[in-house]
Amino acid sequence: MEWASWSEFWDMAGYGLYVWGSFGVTALCVLIEVILLKRAGTDTLRRLKRMQQWEEQ
Amino acid sequence: MKLYTFASPATFYHLAGKLIPWFAWSAGLLTLWGLYISFFLAPTDFQQSEAYRIIFIHVPAAWMSMFIYLVMAFWGAIGLAFNTRLSFMMARALAPTGAMFTFVALWTGALWGKPMWGAWWVWDARLTSELILLFLYVGIIALWAAIDDVKRGDRAGSLLTLIGAINVPIIYFSVIWWNTLHQGASISVTKAPSMAAIMLQGMLVMAVAAWFYTIAVALVRVRRIILERERHTEWAKAILEGDQ
Amino acid sequence: MHRFLLAVLRRDLTLAARRRGDWMIAQFFFVMVASLFPLGVGPEPDMLARIGPGVLWVAATLASLLSLSRLFADDHQDGSLEHMVLSPEPTVLLVLGKSIAHWLIYGIPVLLIAPVLGIQFNLSWDAILVLELSLLLGTPILSLLGGVGAALTLGLRGGGVLLTLLILPLYVPALIFGAGAVDGVMTGTGAEAHLSLLGAFMVLSLMISPWIAAAALRVSLE
């Protein structure tokens, strides 16, 4: 194990901002993509259903 | 069963639905393993201290950004040559994730550059190529967005991807050339002082995780595109009606 | 085959001669962009000579994009593009002919204006000579690759801006080798390597881009 304590882990020998900035933003990007994908999926489904109802009339 | 039955959108829609959870879970587990290697197994670097841990996402993200572009070009070429609708859909489904990884590679590159040589941005060959790759992704996505006609959009986007793919190695080479001329001894972001085996292992695990994630996300997206384009067919109508 | 190429060339040049104002705009744009830089960064001769090659090359690429958006658009609007595509000759030759015509209308004047701007930027005669050589090899690349962009964005809303977005990244090698050649001669490292790479890139563009542009044109006309 490299780390003596949690605070040392978060500090990353003074490079915490850079390391966690990188990993954090990457996680954020992935999260945003997944959320957008979910939202787009339900939106598309709703839109297609609506169009289908309209066309069947 | 012949291979091309998978190329039928209806079959592929269901197949993709079954595959997505597998890829998504594998991506999640591999990410956890990769993170464990990155933070707990890989030792502190004697030169770069802890800051070097950024490579565990920077390098896989850079690999993925280029790899996804090549895969897009591959699907585009297949679509243009054999007129297979599904390949165009795959190309479209991959682009946003490719652009996302390109952005991540740039962002992490900047965050690594700051502590290493005191500047957020250096015109390093790799960072510059990544920037141009991001421009290419943005251009392709913008072209797709501008063309309303699906068939025209598919083909136009694929042609642009192809000429970009021919150009990317030339751009990369020219930027390296330019960089060595202007900065003498080149500083390279990915030049790790001594690449321990465990570091390489960490990067590979993260790269495979990113790859599986890309497949999962692209499959979700391609399912949506298939449903949108096939909504007049019987099987798509059945799905839309059944899934209330 | 070459008769068709000549016919396309003659046609486009005649049309350009009838509308001189249109292609002069690109040249004035070239001069203006280049002239704005000293106003932005200051008049020190040494610095101007330092940034001159890059500025002139960037201005040349932007000016090419300004004129490229019309490469197929006018003919598309009045229907003559369809007639030309439906001619018995391959579309590749049509695209090649139109790209060459574009280079003659846009590239040659740039070659003529560039030395004057080079003097404004305090470039030495050697540097100006290499600048001319690099533009001679490089501007055809801009016309050829730009033809792909013009074909892809044909008839789209905001096609001109989109064309810029699509094609500028592809211009990067031409920009690097072209401006680098002039830099090379100024810093004494020589320009030969840059110029040969630029030439190689031009040959590659000549071999590949007309095919892709022809395919793109057919897609856009569907």
Next chain:
Amino acid sequence: MPDALLSVHDLACARGERLLFKDMNFSLAAGELLLVQGGNGQGKTSLLRLLTGLARPEAGEVRWRGEAIRDVNERYHEEMCYLGHANGVKDDLDPLENLRFADGLHGRAFDAARAVATLRRLGLSRCLDLPCRVLSFGQRRRVALAALLLAGSTLWILDEPLTGLDVHAVALMEGLIRDHLQAGGMVVATTHQALNLEGVKVQRLLVGSVAIPELV
């Protein structure tokens, strides 16, 4: 049918997501006229563009002399001439120059005397040296028709050839079509107007579901 030069096999065409028509079959022999009819947006123009080879069909194929047109593209285009909604006439050139470039692009030697005679026949003798910009729409349409005549193609594909033409010009056009058919040519045309074509073998094709009253 051995003498059918142009034939269409199981053709399907889609615009966007909408299927305009499918399973279309017909053939056209020398000396025949095909009138394509149908309401707006039913796919008349789309069909003509499929026949020229500009658009690619969703399914099926168009054949010329028994071969798929995408395989014999260049040979087919030598024998086919298309006149669409747009005239393909350059506004900056005068009628004669327009014809000269049209000939040059199609690899034909330019015969100035014949071009002048054709333009005169179409009633353009007074504007031979004027840029087409100053001509009226109908006059520009006639320039396009002159190009069609000079091309000497076997197959004419005409999209609304009568739009913008006055009564005299319509009569002239009818005469031209009749002459062309009698000389063994073929015509595929769409039109909203009635055509007087006595003694001509006419096939009619209804595209889409909206029937329109008899025009001929």
